[in-house]
Amino acid sequence: MAEKKIGVFLCQCGGNISKTIDLPEVQNFVEGKDDISVVQIHSNMCSGAGQKLIIEEAKDKGLNRIVIASCSPHFHEKTFRATMEKAGLNQFVLELVNLREHCSWPYKDQPEAATEKAKDLVLAGVNKVRENYSLEKKKIKMGKRVLVIGGGIAGIQASLDLADTGNEVYLVEKEPTIGGKMAILTKTFPTEDCSACIISPKMAAAQDHPNINLMTNSEIVSTVGHRLHFEITVEKKPRYIKPEIDMDQCLICEQCVQECPVSAPNMWEQGIMQRKAIYIPAALAIPFRYLIDDSVCLHFKDGSCNKCETICPQQVIDFSQKPEKVQFTVDNIIVATGYDTIHPSEKPMFGYDKLKNVVTGLEMERIVDHITEKPPPRPVGDKVAFIQCVGSRDEQTGREYCSRVCCMYAVKLASLLKQAKPEKDIYVFYTDIRAYGKGFEEYYKRAQQLGIKFIRGKVAELHGVPDSEKVLLKAEDTLSRQIIESEFDLVVLSNGLKPNDSTEKIVNFLKLTKSSDGFLQEAHPKYKPVDTNIEGVFICGVAQGPKDIPDTVAQASAAAARVMVTLAQKEFDVDPQLAFVETEICDGCGKCVAACPKDAILMKGGKAEVVEALCVGCGACLPVCPLEAIDFHNSSNSQMYASINGILAGKKPGETRILIFADNTCTYRLADALGIRKMKYDIDTRIMRVPSSARISANLILHSFKQGADLVILGDCPVASSLYPWSRDVTEQTMLAARARLAEAGIADERIFFSEFSAGDLQKFTAMINDLSAKLKQAEPITEEQRQEL
């Protein structure tokens, strides 16, 4: 390697820095070392003139490493990386030192001490940059192929948006028709427009679109791959009907259905009607094609029947079909796997399995849809009760969350019933009416006007009435404080929503994370609501959490837009700040392979190897490596040791040092926010930016103590908003190991700890640091012998 020539550029930030920190003193401090070619001060390094100075000095003096001491890297890292390129240097031989947010702003009233601290920070930057090396941004080429999993309204909307913008969409649905739950609903709240009428044109458009490859009756059986390149295997279940492309295609003449002797519950009609073993799933099914239910068909049971095959004039029945596997590759995936309703058997006190006249919300959708038929397939008596919050908002079922749609669907079903049959006496027993959406409150008020009675009280139990089909309901009217015990002809359980098994499968295939309610976890609850922790995988619809149709459609379009953003880049820059293996050191023990939550490390020829396309840069593999053979670009072990040496170098006798390894997402930004608000915490604190707390190994912690740290804090995001929620366990293990070593040296092991920080925890942070440093200053200091024993 060529001789190291370092340029150090100190920014005054128009006085923000230079009014507190004596920059010429810092300049004197840095100058004079062999490899420091130049130290310059400028009023605004980020300005055109400032950047020009850097570029000219770099070219003049042949600099090959640059340190810029200015503001937080979250402010101007992008700017200065571009400056590096203009100076003909690699972006990663740059080191930024945060003098403004972490030093001059919080310590305005301690200029001398702040100058001393600034020297430590700049020295850490210089030490680090000596170990820096060039890194190339790898590019992944992308096509325009997207897999959408789930053919409900979310999946259909996302597919149409993507197909319309010229992407190639594979839409996979496990049911024999697309349309999902929305196609089952009678009407939608609060407008009462016909659900099927709204969704069926979209279903047809999805089928006819030249850019959509629609696969119904099909399930994903495996996804191999990494971000932006997924190899998908889909299993198409047989319909036992010859494909349409054959000349002799099906004419939907219905003769087969008339001949079929088998009757089974029509599940699309929620079992209130029957269908045959050969059937079309729904009146508006897409594709509008027959299939044979091989779980009830007599031909598959005992071979005793082939009536449909005999009668079919086109001879399209094919009993010999087998499940078929289809393989294809996609660049991005949208998961829109929807939900199930909570089964009422989770609340046995409602007797759903025993009482004939207790039905679910979805069953009531179909009952109401047919209510004006003469006679209706499922008649409704005169007195009807709806029970809200069945299964949700209930810790007894383990579902604390509100399902968000039940209040309004109960209001809708009650209103539709009342309008069709005004003589019905209808009651809604509720805990709270949540009419939060556009037009919801007005809709609720209209239901009251229609004469539907709302009673505030969660129903406790339902009983059968002897010698009758009526249902006895018991509840407290919590407003009058009286107990209601009344008989009803029909009780509707407004059961909530829950994650379904298909989502669970996809979670396992793609290694997604789930939030505590069991629904899919978005990458960030505020600013990445449809992204996931896997690059190239997006989520929408109820699979992410309960929501109504407009929210689902909006979220689906958002997910589609995120895919378009990704695919529009054509090539995707992979941040090179990832793990890598020093193959000469690696002895192939395999501990890192086991530690990687993304299966991004493979064993090849007895050595570990990082698959860059899979690595998400959490650093969780580093602490487990006994040889420090696995390392991390731009946060490597040698870079970390060098920085630690620098940042603790200025410690004088009698002083204390709190060293915080601050994760880049939350803790480091928190320290920035403190600076911006000029909030002070003990000046003896030193903050180092790291990708995540999981990256810190026990050795680094112990090295910090050797170098003079008196307390080490690992800071990271709360699990709920963490990019790397799995990293917490790794950090715990690291701390245990480091604490054991401290204890051996006779040092109190509470000198290492982990803390969760959000970027807004300003008071928490300052209070904690000030309290700790006060205690530290009173505690028995760690002796030099103890430090050397580590």
Add this chain to the structure above:
Amino acid sequence: MTKKIVLNEKTLAFQKKVEELSGENTAMCDQCGTCSGGCPFVEEMDITPAQLMRKVMLGQEDVLECDTLWICATCNTCTVRCPRKLDVSKIAEALRQIKLRDEINNLDINDLPKNVLKELPQIALIAALRKLSS
């Protein structure tokens, strides 16, 4: 019963005392009424179990004067069904404890006729004394 409630240190202190004795956080009650609707003795009570919870949440000491406390048989139906997993029975027990520490005797053994005493199972007598006397 008055229509007016004043919230002050006294009401806070009473709520805190019930919480200390029961170990339950009464602020978690959602007032859904599940406890009342399922209570097998609610018809005999002067206030419903959910109403009792409400009075405790608001620190209303007059809850100590209700019959409900003494009608509650600690059958735990409310406790196993509470959607917020509150132990309602424990709260009723805490209220009884507060009342019994006033050294009241809801059951005086001298008032029981001899023939009743003779026929009464001993365990029933012990249970009644434990629950109803200090």
